[in-house]
Amino acid sequence: MTGLLERADAPPAAPAADPRPDRPSIWPRLRADLRLARRQSLRGWASSLLVVALIALPMTLVAGAIVFGMGHVATTEERIRAELGGADAWVSIVHGPDPSLTQYLDEPTWWDVAREEQTGELINEELPPHGSARPFLPAGAIEIGAGRVTAETAGGIGAMTAVIGDAAASVLRGRFELIEGRAPASDSEVVVSPGALERLGVGVGDRLELTEPVATYTVTGVLKRAEDPHAAEVVFLPGTPANRALQEDVSSTVWYLPEWSPTPDDVRALNREGMIVFDRDLFVAPGDMANPWASGDALALSMVWLIGAAAAFAGYLVVLLAGAAFSVSARRQQRALAVAASVGATRADVFRVVLLQGTVLGGVGGIVGSAAGIGLGILFLHLFDDGSTTAFQGVHVPWWGLAAVIAFAVIVGTIAAIAPARAATKGEVIAALRGSRRPARVRVDRPLWGVLLIAAGVGLTAVCALWLAAINAEEFVSGDDGRRTICIIGIILGPILLQVGVMLGGHWLISLLARPLSRLGLASRIASRDAAANPGRIVPAFAAIAACAFLAAASLGSIALVTKQAERGWTYAAPVGSVSVAGWMDDIDRQHLAVGTVVTGWQDDGAGASRGVYIDAEATARSLLESAGPGTLGTVWDAGTGRWDATGTLLNPDDILAFPRMEHIDAALAADQCKELEIADCRWHQSPWWNLGIVDATELEAVTGEELSTAELAAYRDGAALVLDPDYIRDDGTVAVAFSTQERLAKTEVAEAPTDVVSVAAIRRDQPQRQVSVLIAPELADSWGLRSGNWTVIATYDVPLTTAQVDSLQQEADTLSRTGEVGMWPHLESGPPDAAPWMWLAVGATAVLVIGASSVALGLARVERRPDDATLAAVGGTRRLRRGIALWQAAIVAGLGMVTGTVAGILPVWGVALASERIYNPPSFGDMPWLWLVVLALGLPAVIALVSWLVPPRDPDLTRRTAIA
Incomplete structure (x- = not known):
């Protein structure tokens, strides 16, 4: 095998260029850490379920509150349907003609007129409102008015709201909801609300008897206004001329336009005539006449703040409790984390493994809580649905809100795992593999910070409280004084610092x-x-x-x-649990009336004057209360009442008045009040005449709610006074009673001293918050020449009165009030x-x-x-x-x-x-x-x-x- 060799004298070859290695990506390590976190969460499933439950429970409440709250916020379609039904627009008269009146097209009830900046008075001349909007509207407008009627109920007579007009028209379905039966087909038929149907004790097809005005109708169905709850008691009357006369005020009348859509110019023209308009199309697209602070937005914003505050507190608790659970879970994972560290996991990896467990479990808890919150919110919407659209607009699931809940749960879970994750990185690998732990030691800095914050919190609260007390002691302090605001903020911030200090230490x-x-x-x-x-x-x-x-x-x-x-x-009108019926007189000459006589009517004597029509109205009230079987019954008469004619002339100037004199009043308070009111004699001004009542000895138990001994009753009959407010009793055990006249009482600018003062033996009872402070027997009142005036009948019952019995009382009171001379009203004293x-x-x-x-x-x-x-x-x-x-x-x-x-x-x-x-x-x-x-x-x-x-x-x-x- 052959090859080429380099020459020995040849220069060395240049090394190949070594490219710079790329920075390793964090994503593989992050995926591995996430995989370990998921597996550790599944392995310690018991702790994981606890953390998920801790996070899911408050998230369920938060999500349910969001769904429940948004169920009260109407969508655009729901708002239009509740306002108009199938009509195109409505018009209402709110003011007299004024060229400056303007409204918002998306909030018609937000209207305004031009006023002077300094005085608030109208810039333009105030004119009376139009009597009707029909001359300004096209044909076909449906007029719906409101008034009051009196009807025979299941157990008596009761007053109810009346809606007058064709409210059951098909074009208004949605504005008025037909629940049962059919719409009236003639003027002899009516529909009523569910609450009125129950109150009247009738059914669909039965007869309805009105007593004011006198009329008889056949009930053909059950109808309600969109904003009314089912319990509202409303009678829907046909729009006959006789019924139109019952309409209380033109401002409570609305004209619905089935087929008319005004332009913004039409709206401005009607505004100048003192009318406002709600139009279907203009509400959706108001243009430059939109309200920047729409009520729906304000409601949603207030709910966001309220739910946000509750979520923040819940998140704080979850972070603490879930953090404790993570702390235990991390210690139980000590060996597994040490094994990971022994094969190459860094401290950052260990930190992320524990931290990501909080992220994962927080997300699971948020999803579970949001799903459960939807069901909880819908459940409570139906539970609290009273039939009113303001209570239940519809099921609106705000997915953006639920996404925020899930994100918040992820953040809460992650924050809860931070401290355990930091603690997990501080252990030694060998010690962790061996299973040993170092003892917990108190850090030096945390006790110092804790003590410092505890001292700062207590000191801030004490200093601000003492400073505030000093400010309050000043003679003139403005209600919006900035120093008071600083003190209040400090008083609230102090306890928060105290709690943070306790947690750190x-x-x-x-x-x-x-x-x-x-x-x-x-x-x-x-x-x-x-x-x-x-x-x-x-x-x-x-x-x-x-x-x-x-x-x-x-x-x-x-x-x-x-x-x-x-x-x-x-101020107690009667003993708690009892029923009182009070009556008063007005504009009559009663100087010749005996004690206990009450004027209940008047008639012209032909000479331009009036004479009283005398009946015993107090006896009528007693008979009404007696019909329900009271345990005790009593009447408190006042010691005379001033009467004036139409010109303001006092008709009974010489009537004697008696009033207890409070001699144990605060001198500084009396001086300030008397100086302000220009009163010369503060001693008797502080004790007005209505603090003296006349009660028969046999009725004291009903009036006071307390039983007197035989000796006390004998003393009362012999001329002693029953004193309910101890401040009226002098050191010698008597009460001072001063005398004056109606004429002197009328001179409030410079009050004259009483004509005479007598001492009366006092029988003490501690009821200082009663309307009448001192009671005397009728015999003593006669000897002083006092004339009784207004009265209050009080009855106690073993069983509270029923609605039917209260109806009967109210009907009689309304009847007497309509005579113009005597008014009566029943009152159940329930106390504070x-x-x-x-x-x-x-x-x-x-x-x-x-x-x-x-x-x-x-x-x-x-x-x-x-x-x-x-x-x-x-x-x-x-x-x-x-x-x-x-x-x-x-x-x-x-x-x-x-x-x-x-x-x-x-x-x-x-x-x-x-x-x-x-x-x-x-x-x-x-x-x-x-x-x-x-x-x-x-x-x-x-x-x-x-x-x-x-x-x-x-x-x-x-x-x-x-x-x-």
């Missing part, structure tokens, strides 16, 4: 807590040390619990302060709103969240403690000891979170109370529900710890026991 706090707990017994020692050794799952758990407790404490405090404020400002349901709701919602967070943390602890349980059982640890460990673990996690969160939640409520000191009847920090807060902070963790003790630990697997390091 959480491991340090647990380590400090472990020292005293170690002295309480073996179980507490093991549990506290286990918590200190596993901050990755303990700190996120109690941080999530603290966030829930923060919201709960702030909610409980706010609810308590608002309801207590309402209670202090509530009860805070208990809202408090239970806040505690219940918090309990669900806290129990869920605790279950996750404690469940992870039990899973991770299985080798330790096996070791304890091997060296003689009893089941009771392991139960005790579970109890103390629950107490540490739930207790620490609930206490810190509750304390943080109290701080902003304190700030709000300070910020409100200058308003009338301000909320008081003393109204905080301390018992509820103690139950929240201590009782709920105790229950969780007890349940954890009751749940028996799993039998240890001794064959897989690990050695004690």
Whole structure:
């Protein structure tokens, strides 16, 4: 075999050019990391299911809220159908003719007229509105008006809304929905709403009896307006001239145009006549007359903000809890990750493997949650559908919103895996293969940052609160003072910093807590040390619990302060649960009327004056209340009422007035009020005449709701006064009653002193918020020459009145009111709103969240403690000891979170109370529900710890026991 050789003296050949190697692509490594992440997720399927469930549950609620909220936002077609049905346009009169009136074509009810910038007065002359829009519209317009009618109901007489016109016309289907039966075919037939059908106690084909106006109709069907719920009580009357007379106001009348589409110029012309127009085509394409802040957009934007805030809070909790789950899962993958590292995986690969598990599981949780949220949203749309289009426009699934939910879930899952992924890269490969772990150590910087933020949060809240108190103490403070805004922001920001500090210093706090707990017994020692050794799952758990407790404490405090404020400002017309019917008189000369006589009508005497028509209306009210079988019945009469004629002349100037004088009033408050009102004698001005009532001794129990002793009743009959407000009682046990006249009372610019003052023995009852503060017997009123005026009949019932009975009362009240001289109205005294349901709701919602967070943390602890349980059982640890460990673990996690969160939640409520000191009847920090807060902070963790003790630990697997390091 031959070949050519180079000459020895030949120059060496130039080496071949070595091209620069390409930078290795990240995608192969990323695909490998993703493959490992998927396999590790499937291998640890139990932990993966937990993480998916933690992510999917809040995503279900968020997606359901989006579907539910968008179900209340109408599409363009739905809005047009609800406004017009099959018509082309509608026209409504909203103002008098004005050349400056303009409207938006896509929001006709947003109209405006030109006004002066400084005074707000109209620039153009204000003219009366047109009586009808028909002269300005083409033929064929359907006029639909509104009014009121009174009808015989199933148990009495009741007032209802009347819609007047051909509402059942086929062209208006959609605007008015025919639910059952058929449209009226003549003027003797009507349709009614579902609520009216139930209230009237009739069916399709039955007779409808109207009492005002008097008429009889046949019910042919059930109809409702698109925006009305099924419970709305509406009678749809034919548009006869007699019925048109019932229309209350031209502004409540709408003209529908079946075949007329106006141009923008036509709309502007009608605007100048004081009318607005909704047109089908112009609503879709409004051009330059579009509303930049459409109500639908505003509604959608408000829902986005609300749902976004809820999603942010839910994401915060999921990051904490799912992070704890990832922490446990990453430690259980320690050996597998070490094997990957031993064959070439870098720390970046290990980081990505754990991180991508969060991404994958977050995406799965987002998809599952979105799918479940669609069903949940549709379910709640149907559950809360009351028949109104404002409550249920239709099922609108916003796919863009669900895509955002899935993306948010991916982000949440990825963020939750960051801390465990970082921890996974810090282990040594050989140690991980051997299965050993380094003990957890408290970092030096985190306790410092935690203490700093805790101190900053408490200090910021205290400084801002004290500064706000100093601002409130100033004599003149503007309501929009910027300093107050800064203080309020600081008071709210302080508790947030406090919670962040507790979370950053959480491991340090647990380590400090472990020292005293170690002295309480073996179980507490093991549990506290286990918590200190596993901050990755303990700190996120109690941080999530603290966030829930923060919201709960702030909610409980706010609810308590608002309801207590309402209670202090509530004026009771009667004892709670009773029914009162009050009556008053107007414009009559009653100087010769005896006590208890009531004028209920008047008639012309032929000489231009009027004379009273006297009947006992108070007796009528008593008979109505007696028909329902009351337990007790009583009447409170006032001590006279001033009467004026049409010219403003006082008709009874010499009538004597009596009023209790409050001598225990705040001097500074009295001086300020008297100076403002130019009142000379503050002592009796602070005690107006209506605080004195006249009640028969036999009816005191019904009026006050309390039973008096025989001695107290005897004293009352002999001339003592029953005082419900203790501030009227003087040091000697009497109440001062001052006398004046109607003429002197009318001189409010310079009030004169009372003509006489007498002392009356007082019988004390503490009901300071009653409308009448001092009660006297009729015999004492007669001896003083008092004339009774207005009255209130009070009845107590063992069983609340039915709707039919209230209908009967209301009908009689309407009848008397139409006479023009006496008005009556029934009132069920229910008292101020009860805070208990809202408090239970806040505690219940918090309990669900806290129990869920605790279950996750404690469940992870039990899973991770299985080798330790096996070791304890091997060296003689009893089941009771392991139960005790579970109890103390629950107490540490739930207790620490609930206490810190509750304390943080109290701080902003304190700030709000300070910020409100200058308003009338301000909320008081003393109204905080301390018992509820103690139950929240201590009782709920105790229950969780007890349940954890009751749940028996799993039998240890001794064959897989690990050695004690």
